[in-house]
Amino acid sequence: MAEIVSMTEGQERLAGLLEVDEQLVDDITALLDSDQRGMVLNVMADLYAPDVARLLRHLPFDEARRLFHWLSTERASEVLAELDSGYRAALLEEVRPERITAIIDELDTDDAADVLADLPAEVARQVLPELEDAEDVQELLGYREDTAGGIMGTEYVAVHPDMTVAEATEEVRRNAETVEEVFALFVADEQDRLKGVVSLQRLLLSPSDARIRTIMDPDVISVRTDVDQEEVARIMERYDLISLPVVDAGDRLVGRITIDDVIDVIREEAEEDIRLISGVSAAEGPSASAFQISRGRLPWLLVGLLGATVSGTVIKVFEGTLEQAVALASFIPIVTAMGGNAAVQSAAIAVQGISSGDLWMGDLWKRVGREMFVALLNGLVTAALLCGFILLLDQVGPGSFGNPGRLAITVGLTMVTVFVLATTNGALVPFALKHMGIDPASSMGPFVTTLNDIIGLTVYFVFASLIYL
Amino acid sequence: MAEIVSMTEGQERLAGLLEVDEQLVDDITALLDSDQRGMVLNVMADLYAPDVARLLRHLPFDEARRLFHWLSTERASEVLAELDSGYRAALLEEVRPERITAIIDELDTDDAADVLADLPAEVARQVLPELEDAEDVQELLGYREDTAGGIMGTEYVAVHPDMTVAEATEEVRRNAETVEEVFALFVADEQDRLKGVVSLQRLLLSPSDARIRTIMDPDVISVRTDVDQEEVARIMERYDLISLPVVDAGDRLVGRITIDDVIDVIREEAEEDIRLISGVSAAEGPSASAFQISRGRLPWLLVGLLGATVSGTVIKVFEGTLEQAVALASFIPIVTAMGGNAAVQSAAIAVQGISSGDLWMGDLWKRVGREMFVALLNGLVTAALLCGFILLLDQVGPGSFGNPGRLAITVGLTMVTVFVLATTNGALVPFALKHMGIDPASSMGPFVTTLNDIIGLTVYFVFASLIYL
Numbered sequence: 001m002a003e004i005v006s007m008t009e010g011q012e013r014l015a016g017l018l019e020v021d022e023q024l025v026d027d028i029t030a031l032l033d034s035d036q037r038g039m040v041l042n043v044m045a046d047l048y049a050p051d052v053a054r055l056l057r058h059l060p061f062d063e064a065r066r067l068f069h070w071l072s073t074e075r076a077s078e079v080l081a082e083l084d085s086g087y088r089a090a091l092l093e094e095v096r097p098e099r100i101t102a103i104i105d106e107l108d109t110d111d112a113a114d115v116l117a118d119l120p121a122e123v124a125r126q127v128l129p130e131l132e133d134a135e136d137v138q139e140l141l142g143y144r145e146d147t148a149g150g151i152m153g154t155e156y157v158a159v160h161p162d163m164t165v166a167e168a169t170e171e172v173r174r175n176a177e178t179v180e181e182v183f184a185l186f187v188a189d190e191q192d193r194l195k196g197v198v199s200l201q202r203l204l205l206s207p208s209d210a211r212i213r214t215i216m217d218p219d220v221i222s223v224r225t226d227v228d229q230e231e232v233a234r235i236m237e238r239y240d241l242i243s244l245p246v247v248d249a250g251d252r253l254v255g256r257i258t259i260d261d262v263i264d265v266i267r268e269e270a271e272e273d274i275r276l277i278s279g280v281s282a283a284e285g286p287s288a289s290a291f292q293i294s295r296g297r298l299p300w301l302l303v304g305l306l307g308a309t310v311s312g313t314v315i316k317v318f319e320g321t322l323e324q325a326v327a328l329a330s331f332i333p334i335v336t337a338m339g340g341n342a343a344v345q346s347a348a349i350a351v352q353g354i355s356s357g358d359l360w361m362g363d364l365w366k367r368v369g370r371e372m373f374v375a376l377l378n379g380l381v382t383a384a385l386l387c388g389f390i391l392l393l394d395q396v397g398p399g400s401f402g403n404p405g406r407l408a409i410t411v412g413l414t415m416v417t418v419f420v421l422a423t424t425n426g427a428l429v430p431f432a433l434k435h436m437g438i439d440p441a442s443s444m445g446p447f448v449t450t451l452n453d454i455i456g457l458t459v460y461f462v463f464a465s466l467i468y469l
Numbered sequence: 470m471a472e473i474v475s476m477t478e479g480q481e482r483l484a485g486l487l488e489v490d491e492q493l494v495d496d497i498t499a500l501l502d503s504d505q506r507g508m509v510l511n512v513m514a515d516l517y518a519p520d521v522a523r524l525l526r527h528l529p530f531d532e533a534r535r536l537f538h539w540l541s542t543e544r545a546s547e548v549l550a551e552l553d554s555g556y557r558a559a560l561l562e563e564v565r566p567e568r569i570t571a572i573i574d575e576l577d578t579d580d581a582a583d584v585l586a587d588l589p590a591e592v593a594r595q596v597l598p599e600l601e602d603a604e605d606v607q608e609l610l611g612y613r614e615d616t617a618g619g620i621m622g623t624e625y626v627a628v629h630p631d632m633t634v635a636e637a638t639e640e641v642r643r644n645a646e647t648v649e650e651v652f653a654l655f656v657a658d659e660q661d662r663l664k665g666v667v668s669l670q671r672l673l674l675s676p677s678d679a680r681i682r683t684i685m686d687p688d689v690i691s692v693r694t695d696v697d698q699e700e701v702a703r704i705m706e707r708y709d710l711i712s713l714p715v716v717d718a719g720d721r722l723v724g725r726i727t728i729d730d731v732i733d734v735i736r737e738e739a740e741e742d743i744r745l746i747s748g749v750s751a752a753e754g755p756s757a758s759a760f761q762i763s764r765g766r767l768p769w770l771l772v773g774l775l776g777a778t779v780s781g782t783v784i785k786v787f788e789g790t791l792e793q794a795v796a797l798a799s800f801i802p803i804v805t806a807m808g809g810n811a812a813v814q815s816a817a818i819a820v821q822g823i824s825s826g827d828l829w830m831g832d833l834w835k836r837v838g839r840e841m842f843v844a845l846l847n848g849l850v851t852a853a854l855l856c857g858f859i860l861l862l863d864q865v866g867p868g869s870f871g872n873p874g875r876l877a878i879t880v881g882l883t884m885v886t887v888f889v890l891a892t893t894n895g896a897l898v899p900f901a902l903k904h905m906g907i908d909p910a911s912s913m914g915p916f917v918t919t920l921n922d923i924i925g926l927t928v929y930f931v932f933a934s935l936i937y938l
Contacts, residue, residue: 021829022829022830022831048708050707050708050709051707054826054827057827058829169673169674172670172673172674173674176670176674181668181670182670183652183711199650200669200670200673201641201645201650201651201669203673204638204641204669204672204673205638205641205642205645237729237732237736238519238520239517239519240519240729242652242711242728259711259728259732260706260709263706263728263732263735266732266735266736266739267706267735269739270735270738270739270742271821273739273743274742274743274746274817274820274821274913275817277743277746277813277817277913278813278814278816278817278913279810279813279814280814280817280818284818290839290842290843290846291846293839293843294843294846294847297811297814297843297847298847298850300810300814301807301810301811301814301847301850301851302851302854304806304807304810305803305807305851305854305855307806308802308803308806308807309803309855309858311802311803311806312799312800312801312802312803313799315798315799315801315802316796316799316869319795319796319798319799322791322795322798323795326788326791326792326795327785327788329784329788329791329798329801330781330782330784330785330788331781332781332784332798332801332802333777333780333781333784333801333805333922333926334774334777334778334780334781336802336805336806337773337776337777337780337805337915337918337919337922338770338773338774338777340918341748341769341770341773341915342766342770344746344747344748344915345747345748345749345766345769345770347747348743348744348746348747348749349749349753351743352740352743356736357523358523358526360490360491360527361491362491370759370762373759374759374762374763374766377759377760377763378763378766378767378770381767381770382770382771382774385771385774386774386778389778400785444743444746444747446806446810446813449806449809450806453802453806457802
């Protein structure tokens with residue numbers, strides 16, 4: 001075990017953590033290869049569940065599955081909660097339904113519902129009725145995955161306004177087994193209607209005979225089960241909430257969302273943005289095969305190809321113009337690159353404003369006006385530099401540009417026009433997408449960039465045929 | 470007030486929240502215009518502090534400043550904590566140092582240090598010594614902003630392992646004024662060395678004469694003051710922590726980071742990625758003038774321009790080739806667009822993997838191999854489609870492509886080569902940037918895209934002059 005102990009050295013910055021790194025993965029692989037079950041489990045015991053999950057993802061899948069089989073029911077459940085859907089499903093493929101049931105029973109209901117949803121239908125049908133919280137889990141499965149109902153759990157402590165502090169404390173104790181992390185008690189009346197909230201700190205510091213009604217905060221923020229998860233994240237983030245009660249259409253308390261669920265949502269949302277910008281589908285996990293990856297990326301590439309072919313067609317249409325002055329071709333990549341850059345800059349600001357809730361539809365025209373002014377400024381600077389460059393090159397090697405003055409005017413005018421069009425495009429499209437229910441981040445993706453190429457090239461060649469020739 | 474009451478209707482989804490929307494902003498502006506201070510403050514009283522902050526940001530700046538002056542010291546401090554740096558500094562510009570001191574005194578030390586750091590140096594020098602927690606704040610100001618020390622506060626409850634539960638509860642009570650939200654008690658010895666942690670729930674449910682030593686969890690995760698804030702975010706996120714103790718180089722407890730601080734870090738990190746991808750500087754706030762925005766975006770545009778000019782030069786170099794076959798020009802935007810798309814797809818996956826900590830340097834070559842295979846697949850599909858397209862077009866209008874077979878081979882070979890190079894580039898550059906201490910997200914930005922254009926065009930024209938001519 002000497003080498004495994006040494007790994008924890010050099011890790012002095014993070015007290016209490018055994019780092020999962022390549023060294024550890026190699027060591028565990030070696031132990032698995034020599035079938036040293038006891039040694040492996042010893043190391044596992046020093047790791048937190050999220051680290052075991054990371055370790056599994058870095059092991060060859062067969063070894064990971066073998067290791068997972070060795071874990072206790074409780075450990076296996078903790079680890080499972082940390083893995084993503086696809087991996088989880090694969091890992092459980094050859095596990096007996098009885099063990100799956102036992103593992104899921106250890107989970108909070110929200111995680112239980114998630115795991116169950118990942119199982120093949122026939123296995124899920126077999127497992128669900130056997131669960132301790134079958135009813136709760138069944139109900140959670142009924143909510144859409146990306147809503148408050150879909151991410152909430154049914155683990156919460158609810159107390160009546162007429163209870164005393166001592167009685168409420170007893171209620172916390174009674175639920176301690178299932179509700180492992182209590183941050184606040186939800187106060188509800190006989191009809192389960194949410195009436196207030198009491199922080200654990202408040203409960204701890206109040207006299208034991210005080211009524212909950214007198215110490216609760218009646219001004220409680222809650223969400224309905226059908227609220228979108230991104231809205232839930234924004235609310236918890238904005239109001240610094242650690243746990244948020246969820247109510248049904250009749251205002252009855254049905255669940256609790258905790259901050260860790262919401263951090264996952266924020267992270268997912270950010271990753272989704274990057275995927276939309278880059279044209280990568282969600283499915284591309286670390287264990288995906290090259291064929292799966294290829295298939296996930298191809299649709300986006302084909303959309304890009306279609307657009308690029310239209311760009312190419314624009315040039316084809318103006319082939320006559322190009323034949324008369326082949327020097328025009330040098331500016332093609334400049335027109336497309338600069339239009340794309342300007343559009344993406346402007347779109348990025350709109351996307352962020354919309355996603356943070358700081359930009360409203362009403363801000364649209366004010367924003368567009370300002371963006372056009374910015375475009376004009378930056379377009380002029382770019383145009384001036386390019387004109388100077390053309391005239392300079394003509395001094396160095398006269399005649400290489402035919403009529404350099406006219407070329408400079410053509411390129412300069414094109415730049416300013418392309419900047420204004422592309423920037424307006426970048427400022428407007430995110431709002432338009434939002435309005436159509438499409439994620440505004442798509443406006444930074446290949447589709448819109450290609451659209452800009454088409455517009456930019458058309459502007460360029462029209463100006464060229466009017467001015468340069 | 471009729472119209473203001475009506476605003477809360479239709480907002481049934483979110484119990485307990487008065488929505489800040491355009492309607493509310495208009496109403497408040499009208500009230501401010503007619504100087505109805507009482508009415509305005511009435512509406513303010515119904516809003517949570519983060520909503521007042523949002524309202525301010527949507528008001529014309531002068532009105533916002535007037536409204537801010539009307540707020541009580543406590544309210545003003547809550548609102549201030551929710552605003553971003555630049556706006557905060559502007560808002561405090563004409564406030565008297567005495568009021569600034571009073572406002573800062575209401576803040577937690579981490580927010581106090583942030584606000585102080587935003588003030589002009591002479592004002593800060595005047596305010597700091599007057600603060601109740603002057604010493605703590607001074608110390609916090611000494612840490613780098615983006616480290617654990619820079620985001621931690623000094624509000625925490627520390628107890629000794631030999632204390633009883635009753636004594637510890639008394640300690641929570643003694644600190645209730647300054648530490649408004651306690652989630653867990655940190656256990657430290659005489660030398661302030663961190664020994665464990667006790668959740669509030671555990672404290673509540675333990676007998677009052679039990680020793681802290683016997684109920685604490687000695688297996689506590691902590692960070693040193695110099696740990697990067699993104700690392701802190703990853704740790705709190707991975708281990709589902711609500712509060713995290715911060716220790717100094719001697720393992721002595723010096724602060725606490727709470728989950729809301731870390732959510733801000735996660736959000737900032739995601740926004741930073743989008744900015745790097747799009748080439749927008751951090752300074753572009755909602756109140757920035759067009760000139761400020763223009764200045765922030767220009768450097769990126771100029772880098773893009775420089776690169777695009779090199780792309781243009783590549784074409785210029787091959788002008789002779791183009792003159793012989795102007796049909797080649799049509800494929801310029803296809804080569805650049807597809808290379809860019811493929812590179813960004815591959816880079817996005819690497820960027821996400823690096824940022825989540827799931828991709829390691831050791832995974833690099835395995836990944837590059839798989840990416841090259843994906844590139845080969847997608848390059849072949851794209852090449853086949855383009856070749857088919859060229860041959861089809863030649864059937865429709867014979868002669869428009871000179872020798873269509875050779876053109877198809879040129880374009881096809883170029884596509885496969887460009888895909889492989891661009892994808893490898895996209896897979897490698899994020900790791901290289903990471904290694905150089907640059908944010909890997911830059912690999913999706915204008916600089917690398919332009920580099921791809923240059924490589925792609927060179928490949929294309931070299932193949933064209935070898936095969937097509």
